[in-house]
Amino acid sequence: MQQQNISKLPSMRLITIPISHYCEKVRWALDWLEIPYTEERHVPFFHRLATSRDGGKSVPVLVTQDGTFTDSTDILHYLDTKNTKSKKLYPSEPNLRNEVNQLEELFDTRLGNNIRRWGYFYRIHDREGIRRSWCTGTPGWEKAGFAIAFPVMRKIVQRTYNITAVSARDSLQEIQQIFEIVNKKLSDARPYLIGDNLSAADITFAALVAPALLPPEHPIKPPALETFNNQEMITTIKELRATPAGVYALRLYREQR
Ligand SMILES: N[C@@H](CCC(=O)N[C@@H](CS)C(=O)NCC(=O)O)C(=O)O
Structure with a gap:
């Protein structure tokens, strides 16, 4: 595949929940490959407003000039075709x-x-710890939503992920x-x-x-x-x-x- 000069590409948009470990996987890959991007962080639940706009559900979502990628592994494979450095996420052999x-x-x-x-x-149950994990770098109105809705959000998370x-x-x-x-x-x-x-x-x-x-x-x-x-x-x-x-x-x- 022909490689492009990434510094000339428009910045990619990475939609995340700050603490999501699948988002961290993609963030790390982007940083390591030195590909410029803008991270758009969202509080859980509010993230769906952002991801659905680009045809996704869960985070991470990467929006690029080549299309939108909605799974961390798909994103890493895509990124590997984009970098101009000698670094490779997937070996050629x-x-x-x-x-x-x-x-x-x-x-x-x-x-x-x-x-x-x-x-x-x-x-x-650690409200303050969850607030930092979910809200760091997110829009103010989503933080306000968290402050009001956290007890309900917690119940939904416990049910969705079967936390017992x-x-x-x-x-x-x-x-x-x-x-x-x-x-x-x-x-x-x-x-x-x-x-x-x-x-x-x-x-x-x-x-x-x-x-x-x-x-x-x-x-x-x-x-x-x-x-x-x-x-x-x-x-x-x-x-x-x-x-x-x-x-x-x-x-x-x-x-x-
Ligand atoms: N297979 C997906 C998993 C992503 C995933 O589980 N994301 C979680 C956060 S860690 C999520 O967005 N959950 C909320 C939702 O599904 O709307 C990937 O690798 O990208």
């Missing part, structure tokens, strides 16, 4: 590319949902299984999951686990662990951080974000 695709799919389908369910189970003590425990088991897969891959001391360079697989893993590791470099600055009062959650975060997969995701945030 077919076997490596295949492996990256498979891992990204695994993380998207089995990790993202479970991290969200597990995280909300512990944090959805039992589902949170099941989700943690799924998360631990994915961590095991990543631990095994990293056991030969490789610097990245696939090949010699950062790829979509690395960005997807680190971005999707961020809500359970709270890396300080995250653009929506996470609270310090000591400020939480749920001991069970603190213990799990410490355990996940100490695994090879956790150490690796935190390193990616430190060195590549």
Whole structure:
């Protein structure tokens, strides 16, 4: 595919919910590829007004001169055709590319949902924490809407994502299984999951686990662990951080974000 000079392209628009880990995956890819974009942040529920205007539902949505992309993986594939630098999100070598695709799919389908369910189970009652996670950088009228409607929003989130003590425990088991897969891959001391360079697989893993590791470099600055009062959650975060997969995701945030 012919590459274009990205500095001459009109800026892309990225529609997000600030704390969404799928949005963070795309934001990180854009930043890493040094592609200019404008982020438009929305409070959950209000985001639908923005995404539906461009034919989407969930976030992230990327609006470009080539069309609108409504899924994080589609967005990363599109971005990979756009960059003029030597960086690639997907390796050209077919076997490596295949492996990256498979891992990204695994993380998207089995990790993202479970991290969200597990995280909300512990944090959805922390109104101030949720306000920062959902409202940072959003329009004033949406912030005002949050202030009024949060109790109702919380109930809908709990119902939509089936957030209960039992589902949170099941989700943690799924998360631990994915961590095991990543631990095994990293056991030969490789610097990245696939090949010699950062790829979509690395960005997807680190971005999707961020809500359970709270890396300080995250653009929506996470609270310090000591400020939480749920001991069970603190213990799990410490355990996940100490695994090879956790150490690796935190390193990616430190060195590549
Ligand atoms: N498969 C989608 C998942 C995106 C997703 O789950 N987004 C959530 C936020 S983390 C969302 O927008 N939820 C609200 C909605 O569906 O309207 C992707 O990779 O982009």
